[in-house]
Amino acid sequence: MTVAPLIQVDTARVRFGEVRALDGVSLAVHGGECLGLVGHNGAGKSTLVSILNGGLALRDGSLRADGQPVGWSINAARARGLRCVFQELSLCPNLTVAENARLMHRSLGGGAWRRRARAVIGAALDAVFPGHEISPDVQVGSLTIARRQMVEIAMAFADAGTPPRLVILDEPTSSLDAGLSAQLLAHVRRFVAGGGAVILISHILGEVLSTATRIVVMKDGRIVAERPAAAFDHAALVAAMGSAARDHVARRAVSQAAAVLQVPAWRGGLPFAARRGEVIGLAGLGGHGQTEMLQALFDHANPNWWPARDPAVTFVAGDRRLNGTFDLWPILRNLSVGALGDLARRGLMDRRAEAARGDDWQARIGIRTPDMGLPILSLSGGNQQKVLFARALSTRAPVVLMDDPMRGVDIGTKQEVYAIIRSEAEAGRTFVWYSTEMDEITLCDRVYVFREGRIVADLSGDQVTEPAVLAASFAGAA
Amino acid sequence: MRRLSPDALRLALPVLAFVALLTAVFVLRPNAMSYNGFHLLFKLAVPIALATLAQMVIMAVNDLDLSIGTYVSFVACVTATFLVDQPVLGWLILLASVGVYAGLGVVIAWRQLPAIVVTLGMSFVWAGLAVLVLPAPGGVAPSWLAGAMGWKPPLMPLAIVLSILIAVLAHLLLMRSSLGVLIRGVGGNERSVARAGWSTLRARALAYATAALFAIASGITLVGLMTSADANIALRYTLLSIAGVILGGGEFIGGRINPVGAVVGAMTLLLAGSFLTFLSVPPDWQIGAQGAILIAILGIRVLLNRLEAQG
Numbered sequence: 001m002t003v004a005p006l007i008q009v010d011t012a013r014v015r016f017g018e019v020r021a022l023d024g025v026s027l028a029v030h031g032g033e034c035l036g037l038v039g040h041n042g043a044g045k046s047t048l049v050s051i052l053n054g055g056l057a058l059r060d061g062s063l064r065a066d067g068q069p070v071g072w073s074i075n076a077a078r079a080r081g082l083r084c085v086f087q088e089l090s091l092c093p094n095l096t097v098a099e100n101a102r103l104m105h106r107s108l109g110g111g112a113w114r115r116r117a118r119a120v121i122g123a124a125l126d127a128v129f130p131g132h133e134i135s136p137d138v139q140v141g142s143l144t145i146a147r148r149q150m151v152e153i154a155m156a157f158a159d160a161g162t163p164p165r166l167v168i169l170d171e172p173t174s175s176l177d178a179g180l181s182a183q184l185l186a187h188v189r190r191f192v193a194g195g196g197a198v199i200l201i202s203h204i205l206g207e208v209l210s211t212a213t214r215i216v217v218m219k220d221g222r223i224v225a226e227r228p229a230a231a232f233d234h235a236a237l238v239a240a241m242g243s244a245a246r247d248h249v250a251r252r253a254v255s256q257a258a259a260v261l262q263v264p265a266w267r268g269g270l271p272f273a274a275r276r277g278e279v280i281g282l283a284g285l286g287g288h289g290q291t292e293m294l295q296a297l298f299d300h301a302n303p304n305w306w307p308a309r310d311p312a313v314t315f316v317a318g319d320r321r322l323n324g325t326f327d328l329w330p331i332l333r334n335l336s337v338g339a340l341g342d343l344a345r346r347g348l349m350d351r352r353a354e355a356a357r358g359d360d361w362q363a364r365i366g367i368r369t370p371d372m373g374l375p376i377l378s379l380s381g382g383n384q385q386k387v388l389f390a391r392a393l394s395t396r397a398p399v400v401l402m403d404d405p406m407r408g409v410d411i412g413t414k415q416e417v418y419a420i421i422r423s424e425a426e427a428g429r430t431f432v433w434y435s436t437e438m439d440e441i442t443l444c445d446r447v448y449v450f451r452e453g454r455i456v457a458d459l460s461g462d463q464v465t466e467p468a469v470l471a472a473s474f475a476g477a478a
Numbered sequence: 479m480r481r482l483s484p485d486a487l488r489l490a491l492p493v494l495a496f497v498a499l500l501t502a503v504f505v506l507r508p509n510a511m512s513y514n515g516f517h518l519l520f521k522l523a524v525p526i527a528l529a530t531l532a533q534m535v536i537m538a539v540n541d542l543d544l545s546i547g548t549y550v551s552f553v554a555c556v557t558a559t560f561l562v563d564q565p566v567l568g569w570l571i572l573l574a575s576v577g578v579y580a581g582l583g584v585v586i587a588w589r590q591l592p593a594i595v596v597t598l599g600m601s602f603v604w605a606g607l608a609v610l611v612l613p614a615p616g617g618v619a620p621s622w623l624a625g626a627m628g629w630k631p632p633l634m635p636l637a638i639v640l641s642i643l644i645a646v647l648a649h650l651l652l653m654r655s656s657l658g659v660l661i662r663g664v665g666g667n668e669r670s671v672a673r674a675g676w677s678t679l680r681a682r683a684l685a686y687a688t689a690a691l692f693a694i695a696s697g698i699t700l701v702g703l704m705t706s707a708d709a710n711i712a713l714r715y716t717l718l719s720i721a722g723v724i725l726g727g728g729e730f731i732g733g734r735i736n737p738v739g740a741v742v743g744a745m746t747l748l749l750a751g752s753f754l755t756f757l758s759v760p761p762d763w764q765i766g767a768q769g770a771i772l773i774a775i776l777g778i779r780v781l782l783n784r785l786e787a788q789g
Contacts, residue, residue: 074673074675075675078674078675089667090667090669090670090673091667091670092662092663092666092667092670092671092733093666093667093732094662094665094666094732094733094734095659095662095663095666095733099659099662099663100663102656102659103659103660103663103670103671103674103676104670104674105674106674106675106676109656113656114654
């Protein structure tokens with residue numbers, strides 16, 4: 001008699017607007033196995049984890065826990081022993097470790113709960129990280145990031161009434177040093193040997209290869225490979241994450257022009273240089289230091305005390321709602337706000353110049369609207385992004401920094417914007433483009449691959465291929 | 479030297495400020511260093527400390543209550559009228575007002591309304607109700623209350639005894655009990671608390687109800703000390719309570735509160751007022767001078783925070 005899988009998802013499909021986050025994913029997790037989940041940006045790992053832990057409702061597809069179709073939610077998942085450790089902090093920084101344990105495990109209530117909470121979290125920390133030296137009465141906010149991560153992981157493995165049966169670890173070793181990572185992986189192996197299940201997501205392929213019993217490779221919302229871990233090695237994993245050979249993109253020769261931006265050895269990695277007229281790509285897994293570099297480049301070139309008359313760099317935001325559109329303003333204002341100095345005479349706005357510039361850019365970039373005076377939110381997402389581009393391109397800044405601006409934009413708009421970037425680059429503008437999409441990275445003249453906060457590879461010309469970027473994005477040794 | 483916990487360090491500043499002001503007062507008025515001196519200096523400490531604790535509980539869930547002053551005034555008016563001749567009705571009114579406060583907390587959380595705006599609006603409601611209950615200054619303190627607040631313990635004045643008691647009880651309730659952990663957790667990381675299965679709506683309702691209970695105690699003790707009431711008796715408690723919490727080491731967001739510090743902060747502010755009187759600062763200047771003392775103390779705290787972050 002076979003034991004039902006702890007959790008099973010069948011043909012799950014999830015869409016966020018234009019983006020297909022999961023495109024027919026079927027996965028089953030059994031007790032006693034460690035499932036390694038590997039994939040590049042946009043593969044669908046985070047979405048899959050959200051479905052499994054109950055954070056996202058599954059409307060298209062089925063989910064079964066212990067063989068039964070159940071109503072799934074975060075509480076239901078926790079009640080069945082499913083625990084999740086994310087990278088962002090899920091503890092309360094103003095409470096002590098024991099108090100956090102009390103909150104995270106409701107069954108610890110009653111009199112003398114403090115002693116029991118201390119015992120539970122202390123036992124968990126001792127089991128996962130022997131020799132840890134973390135007191136349960138210390139405030140979480142005063143712990144180092146590594147120790148906070150240790151507490152979070154121990155909290156997931158702690159048994160306070162409902163023992164954990166499936167623990168999902170999303171990049172758990174990102175803040176841990178080599179010794180602590182080794183302790184964690186050893187505990188994962190012990191946990192799995194004792195009948196528990198673990199889903200391990202990591203960009204350090206060596207960890208996945210040494211700890212997982214089964215490895216699943218995802219790409220573009222689908223599972224592209226699923227084999228026992230012994231059947232994979234580093235090269236096979238990288239190859240599995242790639243796609244079929246694509247058309248060769250005509251690329252300009254390596255520019256010999258003068259550098260307009262330079263950063264020697266950024267945080268111990270390779271140096272960064274951008275030359276006039278180049279399109280530089282910042283690649284690598286999301287959140288590995290690319291945005292920090294863009295912000296540093298911007299802060300370095302722009303004085304933040306008094307606005308410069310001739311801006312040296314301009315920025316195109318990726319998160320529109322957060323730092324892009326002014327939601328209450330019309331389209332024209334959103335466009336002209338980047339170049340107010342050019343449109344003002346003696347401190348007053350020249351309305352006719354502003355309208356002329358608006359019409360000019362509407363034609364050039366193809367903003368689909370009958371009237372530039374309509375509110376910005378009347379535009380589709382792709383057109384809003386075009387307005388942000390026009391805002392940046394209409395300034396006289398020779399360098400344009402782009403923070404993954406094409407995320408969630410439809411393919412038609414993307415193609416139009418790529419053409420504009422090409423033509424502007426031909427005219428001498430420099431683009432530094434952080435993108436999480438392989439298609440866009442392969443359009444760049446030169447690519448810097450980021451890993452763990454610094455540049456680890458500098459690819460140019462024909463070296464800019466998907467396998468090369470993938471190989472550099474994922475670390476080898478455990 | 480073993481490093482003190484962050485909470486202990488935060489408590490050091492208000493305690494030091496309190497001791498510094500007390501020393502300054504004794505230098506100006508040596509007579510104050512006596513039983514009667516302390517009794518007079520800290521006569522109004524208890525109501526202010528309780529109002530400060532009420533504000534502190536609200537700040538623990540990342541909100542701000544701009545109606546504390548008018549609510550305490552309303553409670554004082556009810557105490558001076560209903561609790562004297564219709565005690566059952568009076569207690570029912572006070573109980574109902576706790577329910578209103580809890581409901582306020584629920585509405586603010588459920589509809590995501592800014593607490594400042596809602597409590598500001600509510601303050602006018604309490605002010606109006608207070609005037610309805612007691613149109614002109616008057617009323618009397620219930621006999622049991624006047625007797626209790628008039629008691630003179632042998633060693634320390636009642637105000638000091640009660641302040642210590644209140645500080646200890648508030649500490650036990652908010653820093654040691656499960657309820658306190660839940661309330662502070664909601665202020666620290668509400669999403670995680672909700673994910674762990676708690677109803678943050680219920681937690682907030684409990685927080686607001688607790689604050690209302692503290693405020694009711696404040697109004698009742700105030701009437702016991704003043705033996706009468708009027709609709710504007712505690713209006714300044716709103717800003718005083720906020721200042722007291724911050725002075726005591728609490729913060730506006732993040733769920734970081736310090737009950738003992740809040741009580742010490744309230745007493746420090748009271749002392750600052752007396753200090754300025756002894757310095758013969760004209761009453762018109764006193765509020766400004768109190769503000770200046772507050773800014774000075776907070777400036778020192780920011781400096782200490784920065785040194786702590788570097789070191």
